Amino acid sequence: MQKRLHDIIEHVSGASNIGEIGATILGLTDVLDVEHIAYHSVNGGGEYASSTYKDDWIDCYLGNGYSRIDPVVQAGFTQFGPVNWNELDWSGKSARAFMGEAQSAGVGNQGLSIPIRGPRGQFALFTVSQRDSIEGWKSYTDNFALDLVMLAHVINQKALELDTVQGRGEIPRLSPREADALTLLAGGMNRAQSADYLRISEHTLRVYIESARFKLKANNTTHAVARAICLGMIAV
Amino acid sequence: MQKRLHDIIEHVSGASNIGEIGATILGLTDVLDVEHIAYHSVNGGGEYASSTYKDDWIDCYLGNGYSRIDPVVQAGFTQFGPVNWNELDWSGKSARAFMGEAQSAGVGNQGLSIPIRGPRGQFALFTVSQRDSIEGWKSYTDNFALDLVMLAHVINQKALELDTVQGRGEIPRLSPREADALTLLAGGMNRAQSADYLRISEHTLRVYIESARFKLKANNTTHAVARAICLGMIAV
DNA sequence: TACGTTCTCCCCATTTTGGGGGAGTTGCGC
DNA sequence: GCGCAACTCCCCCAAAATGGGGAGAACGTA
Numbered sequence: 001m002q003k004r005l006h007d008i009i010e011h012v013s014g015a016s017n018i019g020e021i022g023a024t025i026l027g028l029t030d031v032l033d034v035e036h037i038a039y040h041s042v043n044g045g046g047e048y049a050s051s052t053y054k055d056d057w058i059d060c061y062l063g064n065g066y067s068r069i070d071p072v073v074q075a076g077f078t079q080f081g082p083v084n085w086n087e088l089d090w091s092g093k094s095a096r097a098f099m100g101e102a103q104s105a106g107v108g109n110q111g112l113s114i115p116i117r118g119p120r121g122q123f124a125l126f127t128v129s130q131r132d133s134i135e136g137w138k139s140y141t142d143n144f145a146l147d148l149v150m151l152a153h154v155i156n157q158k159a160l161e162l163d164t165v166q167g168r169g170e171i172p173r174l175s176p177r178e179a180d181a182l183t184l185l186a187g188g189m190n191r192a193q194s195a196d197y198l199r200i201s202e203h204t205l206r207v208y209i210e211s212a213r214f215k216l217k218a219n220n221t222t223h224a225v226a227r228a229i230c231l232g233m234i235a236v
Numbered sequence: 237m238q239k240r241l242h243d244i245i246e247h248v249s250g251a252s253n254i255g256e257i258g259a260t261i262l263g264l265t266d267v268l269d270v271e272h273i274a275y276h277s278v279n280g281g282g283e284y285a286s287s288t289y290k291d292d293w294i295d296c297y298l299g300n301g302y303s304r305i306d307p308v309v310q311a312g313f314t315q316f317g318p319v320n321w322n323e324l325d326w327s328g329k330s331a332r333a334f335m336g337e338a339q340s341a342g343v344g345n346q347g348l349s350i351p352i353r354g355p356r357g358q359f360a361l362f363t364v365s366q367r368d369s370i371e372g373w374k375s376y377t378d379n380f381a382l383d384l385v386m387l388a389h390v391i392n393q394k395a396l397e398l399d400t401v402q403g404r405g406e407i408p409r410l411s412p413r414e415a416d417a418l419t420l421l422a423g424g425m426n427r428a429q430s431a432d433y434l435r436i437s438e439h440t441l442r443v444y445i446e447s448a449r450f451k452l453k454a455n456n457t458t459h460a461v462a463r464a465i466c467l468g469m470i471a472v
Numbered sequence: 473t474a475c476g477t478t479c480t481c482c483c484c485a486t487t488t489t490g491g492g493g494g495a496g497t498t499g500c501g502c
Numbered sequence: 503g504c505g506c507a508a509c510t511c512c513c514c515c516a517a518a519a520t521g522g523g524g525a526g527a528a529c530g531t532a
Contacts (some may be wrong), residue, residue, distance in 0.1 A: 077355065099484095119313065187459065190456065191518080203480085221520090229357075232314055412508085426489095443511095
């Protein structure tokens with residue numbers, strides 16, 4: 001697989017639009033020797049998905065907001081490394097029902113989902129799934145987990161690149177003081193405490209908060225802090 | 237390098253404490269054929285660093301808060317892929333002064349920094365640097381960028397694993413309504429609007445906000461929203 | 473040097489949050 | 503069936519944040 005993986009990476013890196021990437025992803029089932037592949041990215045309001053699942057299932061999943069109960073998504077959200085489906089807790093009632101529906105829709109019983117995070121709160125899951133035994137799947141994941149991680153990384157890099165090139169630029173830049181102010185507020189201080197901490201008057205602090213709010217097109221402080229965090233402008 | 241890379245990955249994966257990883261990282265200069273290596277992770281208050289730089293330089297860097305003006309850090313924060321130092325904008329006065337100091341401290345003039353993001357707002361930079369010509373460095377990065385990405389990924393995964401095993405677990409779980417409330421507030425709505433949107437009374441909404449605040453040990457709404465975002469509990 | 477951005481200071485009326493306390497229904501797991 | 507957690511509703515008042523407007527000094531860049 002090493003050789004073919006390299007070809008795929010070359011191919012993805014050379015893509016010039018998001019559609020090419022999608023097509024490449026869908027064509028990977030042969031190369032990766034799995035039944036299903038899915039790549040799903042959430043990027044501050046924007047969303048992109050491409051998978052070999054049936055449309056029925058996708059509609060059902062989105063329509064019912066299944067990402068809320070999908071243990072795979074939950075796990076991917078909170079862990080760094082790949083999520084092996086059979087290592088998750090499927091004991092909950094809703095989780096079990098969800099898995100049942102997924103099986104009926106043709107989703108494999110075994111799967112590996114790789115969480116990937118980008119700047120500005122971007123989050124993506126690259127998933128391969130298949131009908132397989134626990135042992136068979138274990139040997140597959142043991143062998144290819146690292147390759148899949150790399151592939152997911154490359155795909156996500158290209159997808160982000162094309163996304164930012166095409167779209168919604170205008171990233172505001174906060175001044176140091178503005179960032180300070182939002183950072184302290186995000187840390188739970190109120191205005192008086194923050195001003196005290198920065199050794200400036202509370203009024204001055206307000207000016208920073210207001211200008212930051214303006215730059216971030218935020219309605220209030222909470223909104224500004226949320227956006228600043230998502231845009232990677234302040235470290236909390 | 238492929239073979240050796242594999243050995244390193246094995247070695248890192250088998251580490252049982254953070255010190256072993258640090259030692260492994262420092263020992264990588266030979267294998268990766270570079271002068272300096274640094275791994276620096278920020279994880280919600282916690283911080284871990286390990287590098288081959290001189291202590292003087294590290295103290296100077298931290299003491300002066302250089303991460304604020306360091307173009308490498310800035311770039312790493314906002315982009316997904318590796319940051320090649322010589323592709324950055326060094327024209328600013330402070331950036332130029334910073335680079336001058338770094339050079340004097342023995343940091344290489346060429347470098348590649350790989351940003352990595354984990355759950356709960358974790359952010360790390362894995363950097364290799366060296367004194368080299370632009371061409372020489374280009375051929376190095378062209379050849380090994382992907383390997384370095386993978387290595388950074390593996391190191392970070394193990395570091396996070398050991399960190400979470402040893403430390404500060406107790407991850408609160410928000411109820412769906414609590415997450416809804418914080419999500420809307422993070423989106424810029426006030427309590428009245430959010431309650432309206434969720435078709436519940438404003439008072440009910442307050443109950444959710446307060447219980448979320450309690451679970452998150454947050455001082456106020458802004459703090460709760462910031463923490464929820466960093467902990468990956470709400471998607472903004 | 474001139475321009476722009478950043479940093480710093482201040483009042484007052486209005487809106488939004490926070491604190492405290494109480495209570496009934498529903499749904500899931502054991 | 504019991505218990506627990508989540509969901510829903512309500513009042514009053516104190517504290518905090520927001521909006522609107524004005525202005526001078528310091529810094530770095532062009």
